[in-house]
Amino acid sequence: MKTLAVALLLGLTPGAPGVGDSYYPQLGNGGYDVGHYDIDLAYAGGKINGTTTITATARHGLSRFDLDFLGLTISSLKVNGTAAAYRRDGQELIITPAEGLPEGATFTVEVAYAGRPAPVQDQSLGKSGWLPTNDGAVTVSEPRGSMTWFPVNDHPTDKATFSYRIKVPEGLRVMANGEPHGDRWIVTEPLAPYLAFIAIGKWKVKSGRTPGGITNIVAIDPALKDSVDTLFSRVGAATDWGVKNFGPYPFTSTGAVVDNLITGYALETQNRPFFSSNQNDLPTIVHELSHQWFGDSVSVRDWKHIWLNEGFATYAEWLWSEQHGGRTAQSRFDELSSAPATWQGWKVTTGDPGLRRMFDGAGIYMRGALALHAIRMAVGDQTFFRLLPAWTAEHRYGNATTADLRALAERLSGKDLGRVFDQWLFTPRKPRA
Numbered sequence: 030m031k032t033l034a035v036a037l038l039l040g041l042t043p044g045a046p047g048v049g050d051s052y053y054p055q056l057g058n059g060g061y062d063v064g065h066y067d068i069d070l071a072y073a074g075g076k077i078n079g080t081t082t083i084t085a086t087a088r089h090g091l092s093r094f095d096l097d098f099l100g101l102t103i104s105s106l107k108v109n110g111t112a113a114a115y116r117r118d119g120q121e122l123i124i125t126p127a128e129g130l131p132e133g134a135t136f137t138v139e140v141a142y143a144g145r146p147a148p149v150q151d152q153s154l155g156k157s158g159w160l161p162t163n164d165g166a167v168t169v170s171e172p173r174g175s176m177t178w179f180p181v182n183d184h185p186t187d188k189a190t191f192s193y194r195i196k197v198p199e200g201l202r203v204m205a206n207g208e209p210h211g212d213r214w215i216v217t218e219p220l221a222p223y224l225a226f227i228a229i230g231k232w233k234v235k236s237g238r239t240p241g242g243i244t245n246i247v248a249i250d251p252a253l254k255d256s257v258d259t260l261f262s263r264v265g266a267a268t269d270w271g272v273k274n275f276g277p278y279p280f281t282s283t284g285a286v287v288d289n290l291i292t293g294y295a296l297e298t299q300n301r302p303f304f305s306s307n308q309n310d311l312p313t314i315v316h317e318l319s320h321q322w323f324g325d326s327v328s329v330r331d332w333k334h335i336w337l338n339e340g341f342a343t344y345a346e347w348l349w350s351e352q353h354g355g356r357t358a359q360s361r362f363d364e365l366s367s368a369p370a371t372w373q374g375w376k377v378t379t380g381d382p383g384l385r386r387m388f389d390g391a392g393i394y395m396r397g398a399l400a401l402h403a404i405r406m407a408v409g410d411q412t413f414f415r416l417l418p419a420w421t422a423e424h425r426y427g428n429a430t431t432a433d434l435r436a437l438a439e440r441l442s443g444k445d446l447g448r449v450f451d452q453w454l455f456t457p458r459k460p461r462a
């Protein structure tokens with residue numbers, strides 16, 4: 030009674046257990062914004078042990094709030110330095126602080142935990158999160174793997190800065206987002222939690238700058254034959270090329286990590302994309318680095334807009350080829366768009382594909398790129414190549430939707446693009462010519 034009376038007096042209510050994402054309603058949590066994650070872990074023998082400290086701001090008065098966290102054993106949980114009550118229900122870590130948190134208050138959550146992290150299995154993408162490797166581990170977490178290794182507000186709409194201090198046994202080394210400073214890796218630009226990345230193992234590392242002057246840090250597992258010099262120069266070329274086409278590079282550094290692991294995918298982990306041992310060819314490097322603008326800096330507002338990430342990154346591969354004496358985007362468009370009505374890509378509603386089709390190669394990647402080329406044809410090259418940097422500038426470090434893209438393309442071109450967007454993105458059949 031007393032608690033309730035005090036809570037009502039202060040206008041305190043529980044934070045929602047999810048942000049209401051169309052495909053993952055439980056992802057993320059309501060009632061607060063995270064500003065920073067400080068992740069301080071010791072790794073040995075496949076296990077981790079340490080503390081994640083979150084600094085957040087209450088968006089409304091909070092009697093309790095949730096984090097997303099799966100597996101691992103919590104030994105202590107404090108809010109503003111005082112032990113807090115908590116319980117766990119699936120991926121929800123439900124925290125009741127000793128004192129309610131008034132609207133606008135900045136607060137800290139300190140969670141000490143330990144255990145052997147395990148990946149999550151997603152129907153759309155396979156295993157994600159903490160993946161053990163021959164000599165350590167790597168984290169690749171789209172869309173919901175981060176909760177397998179730290180407590181998190183796991184939705185792209187709550188970006189935060191990060192610092193990692195990961196202690197590893199002698200002979201191993203840590204790569205991560207951001208740049209190394211002393212015993213930490215520091216990320217100073219907003220990072221969507223699914224892009225949080227550490228890679229523990231043995232590494233051949235090369236650091237320096239791209240020809241355009243951007244800090245470039247790449248690493249390859251020494252068990253692989255690939256050249257670290259080749260990787261470094263390809264990353265540099267792809268990053269500088271992106272600047273020319275998409276606008277200023279959004280982050281303090283670029284790079285790559287190629288690990289001795291076959292995951293079936295590469296991932297655009299911020300600053301330092303992850304590449305599987307059999308998937309680090311030049312087009313894939315161009316794809317993942319283009320995601321630094323499309324996906325990492327300009328992120329989806331809801332996972333249903335995933336084509337905004339994958340369509341742009343695939344189209345970047347086409348543009349790279351076109352601008353380096355290879356096949357033109359037009360030629361790819363002509364070939365792909367002549368596919369028969371039975372083609373898988375025509376059956377997907379690219380702008381809202383449903384959970385199972387989120388990473389559909391034909392329906393999201395290919396048709397997303399086709400849609401961008403259709404927009405390019407509708408607005409003309411001059412406007413299209415103004416649209417790319419305008420898009421990354423307008424939504425830098427933010428979250429965007431397909432409607433935002435249409436609004437910008439219409440503003441720049443002065444044209445009604447309703448038919449193009451409807452036919453290419455919201456109609457699950459082959460567009461009519």
Ligand SMILES: [Zn+2]
Binds near residue numbers: 338
């Ligand atoms: Zn991609």
